[in-house]
Amino acid sequence: MRFFGPAILFFCVAFVSGAQDPAAADGQRVEIRSSGGTDARIGVAVPTFATPPGQDALASQMTEVMRYDLDFTGLIRLLRPEEFPAAFSGLTSDPTKLNFDAWRSARAEYVVHVYAVSEGGNVTLECRLFDAATGQQVVGKRLSSQQSWWRQVVHQFSDEIVKYLDGEPGIATSQYCFSGGATGKKEIYIADYDGANMKQLTQHNSISILPTFSPDGSKIAYVSFKDRYQFLYSFELSSGKSMALSKEVGMNSAPAWAPNGQRLAMVLSKDANSEIYLVNADGTGKQRLTNDPGTDTSPCFSPDGNSIAFVSDRGGSPQIYVMDTTGGNVRRLSLQGGKSYDPSWSPDGKQIAYVVEQGGFEVYVMDANGANPRALTASGGSNESPSWSRDSRYVVFTSTREGKPQLWAANAATGENRKIPGIGVSAQGPDWGPRR
Known part of the structure; x- marks a missing residue:
């Protein structure tokens, strides 16, 4: 000032x-400056988090927070929902159901899978990041907090994703x-x-x-x-x-x-x-x-x-x-x-x-x-x-x-x-x- x-x-x-x-x-x-050339950002898909029945609203909120976090970095190109594979109907609690061939065809380099459960005033997130080229999990965290702190938990995994992709944690927390x-x-x-x-x-x-x-x-x-x-x-x-x-x-x-x-x-x-x-x-x-x-x-x-x-x-x-x-x-x-x-x-x-x-x-x-x-x-x-x-x-x-x-x-x-x-x-x- x-x-x-x-x-x-x-x-x-x-x-x-x-x-x-x-x-x-x-x-x-x-945008006030054009970098020109090919988009070198990393293609990441963040589908709406999987949840037990009746918890869809919270899952949608959590997903939007993570998408904001990753988009903010400038390092990541988020796949838009309309770019998701045509046959994809949503995440389930089972990450082995992911079809990595389909995600690769959609130009996803990495796919985020989160299963979120809200119970007894607490929230637990089972968070995974998969390499779409190999289908291998490259980051995994199980995070819990009081439900009122769910945003902080989502931010924590966003920072873990950035750390894996860039070598330094993000600043979402x-x-x-x-x-x-x-x-x-x-x-x-x-x-x-x-x-x-x-x-x-x-x-x-x-x-x-x-x-x-x-x-x-x-x-x-x-x-x-x-x-x-x-x-x-x-x-x-x-x-x-x-x-x-x-x-x-x-x-x-x-x-x-x-x-x-x-x-x-x-x-x-x-x-x-x-x-x-x-x-x-x-x-x-x-x-x-x-x-x-x-x-x-x-x-x-x-x-x-x-x-x-x-x-x-x-x-x-x-x-x-x-x-x-x-x-x-x-x-x-x-x-x-x-x-x-x-x-x-x-x-x-x-x-x-x-x-x-x-x-x-x-x-x-x-x-x-x-x-x-x-x-x-x-x-x-x-x-x-x-x-x-x-x-x-x-x-x-x-x-x-x-x-x-x-x-x-x-x-x-x-x-x-x-x-x-x-x-x-x-x-x-x-x-x-x-x-x-």
Whole structure:
């Protein structure tokens, strides 16, 4: 999110309105870059889960969740039901009934078989992934949970499928935290990565913004005006309690966790203008890192914990810089023109997402050394606050392309944009949390 100049205290409350795209709907994907050539995605069939009699509705819901998960990856080409073999009439509880010759003819490379049983307030899924070429089971899991947690169980097997096909688990079990609410009031929320299970965490009846997950997902650091001034707090998800991290005179803002979870970077103005400090996770031991007449803000750590990317106008306009965690070896990264904000370092360390202002606000990515900048958005709205998924494949951000601020995600490799469905409030400043 923009964090600069005279709007420094209230940047998170207002967005630049963009033109509405009447074609975009919940969950719809918008291609902004063509990869060309042959579709190299892996063909996977996900038939409606088999269930005992009378449980068809739940099976249909579960199936749609898994299809969303696998389609979201960008790695998988889901077979449409009309592409299924003509003789296929549905799954049974017996996976040996699968006709792999027919599935191969339908261009399926893999077939998912799930038998789901809901009984006594619990749900059990017997999950299998078959290689259609050999007919062999390549992944198998028996997963159980309380029925109210069935989505999480489905997400778990989706991630197992992605792990087998790609070598790294998917991100279907992850969550976002973000700031949302009516005009004039903002609270901190969390939601599953697909927009489900949205929950309001804070009840401050104030403006609470800029949430960020701790590396283990147990806490969220954020900014709030709940005690009249702009202070920093930490919210513990297990207890639902908040504690103060910094209540210095002046501005306290832009918290960013170190990868080890033991320290945070933050922006304080207690010694004059906005500078970046390192602080212990309990708020003690503040150490100043920057000392420049310009404004320094929006810190984020490299995944190895040795560097911090940040925004500074020391060269005349806001740009992305990087420094060592001692405050030394400062160098500029963003060189593509325009003003640059909101750096977010990919967990694999290879890329940095950020925002470029050139008329509008668009999300870009560049290599970690500043090379190869390229746009992920081109919507005409205001696109801000990028945050990476833990597999470094996707970037969540806020966009006003349809009017009010909403969460969208972009595939960093293809540039494909997808609106996150189910978020029932104006959502800003998202952070993508770890897998659960």
